[in-house]
Amino acid sequence: MSTLSVGRPLPREDAWAKVTGSARYTGDLLPAGCLHAAVVRSEVAHGALRSVDVSEAERAPGVVTTLVGAEIAHLDPVFGEWIPDQTPLAIDRIRFHGEPVAAIVATSPRLAREAAALVRIEAEPLPVHLDIDAARAEDAVPIHEPGDRDRNVCHAFEVAFGDVDDALADAAWVHRATYTIPAAYHYAMEPHTCLASWDGNRLEVWSSTQQPFKVRADLARIFRLDLNQVRMQVPFVGGGYGSKGQSKYEPLTAALALKLQRPVRLVLDVREAFLTVTRHAARITVTTGVDADGWMVARDTVVEYDTGGYADKGPRVAKKGAYRAAGPYRIPNIRSHGVSVYTNKPPAGAFRGFSTPQVVWAAESAIDEIAAHLGEDPVAFRLRHLKDRGEPFLGQDTPLDADLAQGLSLAADGVGWGDAGVADHGRGVAVAVKDGGGGSARSEATVRLQPDGSIEVQTATVELGQGARTVFRQIAAEELHADADAVRIAETDTTVAPFDRGTNASRSTMAVGSAVADAARRLYEQVLEMAREAHGGVSDLCLRGADVIAMVDGAEHRDSLASLMGTIRGLPAAELGPLVATGAHVTPAGAGPLGSATPFYEVAHGAAELSVDEETGEIMLNRYVSVADVGFAINPVTCEGQDEGAAVMGLGHTLFEELEYDDEGQLLNGALYEYRVPRASDLPSAGLHTILLENRDGPGPFGAKGAGEGGIIAIAPAVANAVAAATGVRLRDLPLTPERVWRAIRRRGQGTGDA
């Protein structure tokens, strides 16, 4: 008698709202009396801030107030999840071109921006360091106090197993190559938006954030409030991809609202969003030792990430990148060194894939170069090296929970690997593993069953588009034996939502979804117990609309839920409140090098087929297949959509996306007519599609793992490998622009074959 909800492609919970345009995002909220903020940004990339003159701005039409860093220095204004080194406005130092230095509040956004142009910033310029080498040079100026770290090193992390130096010394052949990938911008279509309002000493903030509880904690600390005096609400968010993690503009907006004792809204221009957070540029050197029988015996990786002017998630990126550089292969000697380096550019932070698109760009390109040197088919080379399910990833971490060979074979088959194929077409594959699910955490969820049979689920997960609300609805319905239509997801509100650390790391289905399942199961048990009290032997029941249908001694017995509850509680229906249950899920700490036990591995398998126009260098994609090992797709359509979207986002950094700065650190292409993101016309001519691999082997509800990041990780090396197959040319620098491809093809004619 169970309801079949999970595993079905039910319409999204937010479908009506989004297709009718009634879905509300933070920028759609405009309370009465709300004023509008604009940010004044630095026009030098590095300097000692001497003065900020707002006098002319203050007199501009419509201006209600201004704010400079000196006015908030007396608070505890520093924030930053891993290294607290950011302030809402620069106080005595500017570290990147575009850094917020002052803010204006006016009666309209236009008047605020016009006044912002009147602010005069005086800064004593300091030498500008725009890349890793400049920042680490002997004579480089420290961008932050180095403490006991090397100059401009934000964080360094090394992990090693076996003896790489010995193994390389003994190897029959050593391959070594350096790969680069530039910075990119997430371009969530909704720019960062924040609305803050004070009610006495209670602060209410609406924000497009992925981590409401973390932001709440920062706000409480900065403004010296108790946690119960700060309320974060998050409506629908128009895309995150990591760009909306940890505090961004909430402290600034709250400070403006505090000064005025009126609600203040800050809606960023997309051009400013480019200056808020980026995806780390990286340089990766991979050194691989191969024995006389063609087995890889050692891999040494150095991955250097350009983390910009502030740490943001830089330390974690360096750690994760080094960790994941070990790769999915049986290589007995591993050493990976990851470092995040400060430069005078906007801070680099979390971005879908989190350190891993960069290292895998290098590692999976290197694999193909090695296979080519050995004269071996790249799929066969991978298959004989890939670890099996159950083998350790690294050291004492959770064993691999995926059949990588199965996924790789599926992807390769998807582009007809081994078939004769079309002349001039090349095929390429890539496979990678990322420890998924985020670090140790406790996630909770509350489910309420109202006497009329309607159900509410409350979590702190943010609906970014990934479909969390839909997935939680289906999980709750399944565990409660109810219809999915009866389940509503409450808006995210820290006053009432149970705790969760954040919507990122492909963790929400696994962690919060498990808490939802736990809560719903407990609620089901409550109803079952009531039914048993009323009817004796109840084996099973389901909820249909306002009714409970119980199986009593093999026969169906229907009650209204309200009358069942009323009977048990001895109250009339009008006096009944909901049945409530809270569930929890713990991702435990563990013995691995990262301090947590990986709950599941998110695997990336991608295969590309393409041709190259040698006259123009243009890559013409024919097919791309991504295989997503998801354990179980609670909703197959939203799950596919996430993987397809990730793959196309990865197509962006593969072919088009690169943030470009001039030698004063000014961003040159921070607008959508210059920064090229994928369009509907960029899809492969014979399609891009995702195959869901569901082995029911995940730790989440019904055997689910997490998903959403795998698709972005494999595409760049798969495409470069296919380009090499099609043209004989190896490119090691992204993006694979027509110019780069064309130049490499020209050089091929001169015999090097390398880019």
Add this chain to the structure above:
Amino acid sequence: MRLTCVVNGNDVAIDVEPHDLLLDVVRDRLGLRGAKRSCDAQVCGACTVVVDGLPVSACTTLALEADGADVETIEGLAVDGELSAVQQAFVDAGAFQCGFCTPGMILMVEALIRDHPDASPEDAGGYLKGTLCRCTGYVKILEAVQRAQAAGQEAAAS
């Protein structure tokens, strides 16, 4: 200055400044917040509004350019609580995720279906290249186009 037009079938007559943008008037004066500001540069289509049958980027259209025009926004599509065929196709195909591009995307697909009912997937991709989406990768959006085309053909046949 006086802006007189019809919006989603309703008469509108309001005073606007010459420099007021259609997007801001639609959102803040008329309360129709489905159209969104994203790139603010006529590239992404999130601000799409239809003026006399032509989809335009409202972020770079002056409000007064719509004077005397028939304006349609996403809010005007569903009639008496019933979704249009294109809206329903988006729901059935799961052709949206965060939803920020969705109002503009749906209006463009409505125009595509109306003007090029037999568009191939490649043609559809070309038609939609001025309407960006960062979440879906466009795959299910193109599926929604096919569904809407099929629904249109069925409706025509019956």
